[in-house]
Amino acid sequence: MRIAVLGATGTAGSRVVRRLNAENVSVVAVCRANGVDLVTGEGLVDALSGVEAVVDASNAFPPDDSMDWGEALTRATRNVVDACARQRVPRLVFLSILGVEDPAFDEFPYYLAKREQESIVSGSGLDVTVVETTQWYEFATNPAAVTFYDDRIEVQDWLVQPVAADTVADVLARESLSPSGENPVSITGPEKVRLPELARRRSRALGDERPVHTVEPYLPALSGGALLAPEKARTLGPGLEEWLASLR
Numbered sequence: 001m002r003i004a005v006l007g008a009t010g011t012a013g014s015r016v017v018r019r020l021n022a023e024n025v026s027v028v029a030v031c032r033a034n035g036v037d038l039v040t041g042e043g044l045v046d047a048l049s050g051v052e053a054v055v056d057a058s059n060a061f062p063p064d065d066s067m068d069w070g071e072a073l074t075r076a077t078r079n080v081v082d083a084c085a086r087q088r089v090p091r092l093v094f095l096s097i098l099g100v101e102d103p104a105f106d107e108f109p110y111y112l113a114k115r116e117q118e119s120i121v122s123g124s125g126l127d128v129t130v131v132e133t134t135q136w137y138e139f140a141t142n143p144a145a146v147t148f149y150d151d152r153i154e155v156q157d158w159l160v161q162p163v164a165a166d167t168v169a170d171v172l173a174r175e176s177l178s179p180s181g182e183n184p185v186s187i188t189g190p191e192k193v194r195l196p197e198l199a200r201r202r203s204r205a206l207g208d209e210r211p212v213h214t215v216e217p218y219l220p221a222l223s224g225g226a227l228l229a230p231e232k233a234r235t236l237g238p239g240l241e242e243w244l245a246s247l248r
C-alpha cells in the first residue's frame with residue numbers, strides 16, 4: 001500500500017510516518033524539503049501519484065507576512081482536495097482540533113481556519129475521515145500559548161484535556177489503513193489540566209527549573225472549559241504521569 005503523509009516532519013506527521021513504515025507501507029513523506037509546498041500547490045499532484053490514501057497532518061505556514069495563517073491553511077486544504085481528485089486518491093484522513101465549532105471561538109482566527117478546512121474536506125466528495133482531537137501533551141511547548149525566556153516560561157492559562165501525539169498518530173495510521181467507518185473520530189485524553197501546570201510538570205521532568213508564569217489567554221473561553229472534550233469523544237491514554245515518565 002502507498003500512503004502520503006502531509007506534514008511528514010511535524011509533531012503528529014513524523015509519528016504517523018514511523019507507524020506506517022513499521023507496517024511496511026510505502027510512505028510518501030510530504031514536506032517542503034521534499035519539494036512540495038501545500039500553499040502554492042507546487043509538487044503536490046506529482047507527489048500523490050499512485051497513492052491509495054492521504055493522511056493530512058500538516059499545519060501549512062504562510063510563505064511570508066503578506067499572507068495570514070487562515071489564508072495559508074485554507075489554500076493548502078483546497079490544493080490537497082484538488083490534488084486528491086486529480087490523482088483519484090480514494091481516501092483522505094484529515095487531522096483537526098476538537099471543539100473549534102464552539103461559538104466561543106468565533107473571534108479566534110486559527111480556529112476559524114480549522115472550521116473552514118473541515119468544511120472544505122467534508123464537501124470535497126472524497127472518502128474523508130476527520131480525526132479531531134483535544135490539545136496534545138506536546139502543546140506544553142507550543143508557541144501559540146507558551147513563550148520561553150532565559151529566566152522564565154510564560155504560559156497562557158488554557159484549561160485542556162490533553163492526549164499524547166503518539167496516541168493521535170496511532171489513530172491516524174489506523175484510519176488510513178483500515179477505516180473504522182466513524183466520522184468524525186473524536187479523541188481526547190483522560191485528565192483535565194491547566195496548561196501552566198502541564199508546562200511546569202513537563203519542565204521539571206526534564207530538569208528545567210525555570211519558573212512558570214501564568215498569563216492571560218488569548219480569549220477567556222480558552223481558560224473557561226470550552227476546550228474540554230464532549231461526551232462523544234473517545235478517551236485514550238496515556239495519563240499525564242505516564243506521559244511524563246516517557247520523557248525521562
Ligand SMILES: NC(=O)c1ccc[n+]([C@@H]2O[C@H](COP(=O)([O-])OP(=O)(O)OC[C@H]3O[C@@H](n4cnc5c(N)ncnc54)[C@H](OP(=O)(O)O)[C@@H]3O)[C@@H](O)[C@H]2O)c1
Binds near residue numbers: 033060135
Ligand atoms: N498541537 C496540538 O495540540 C493539536 C491538537 C489538535 C490538532 N492539531 C492539528 O494537528 C495538525 C498538525 O500539527 P503539528 O503540531 O503536528 O504540526 P507541526 O509540528 O507544526 O508540523 C507542521 C507540518 O506541516 C508542514 N508544512 C508547513 N507548511 C507547509 C507548506 N507550506 N507546505 C508543505 N508542508 C508544510 C511542515 O513541514 P516542513 O516545515 O518540513 O515543510 C510540518 O511537517 C495541525 O493541523 C493542528 O491544527 C494540533
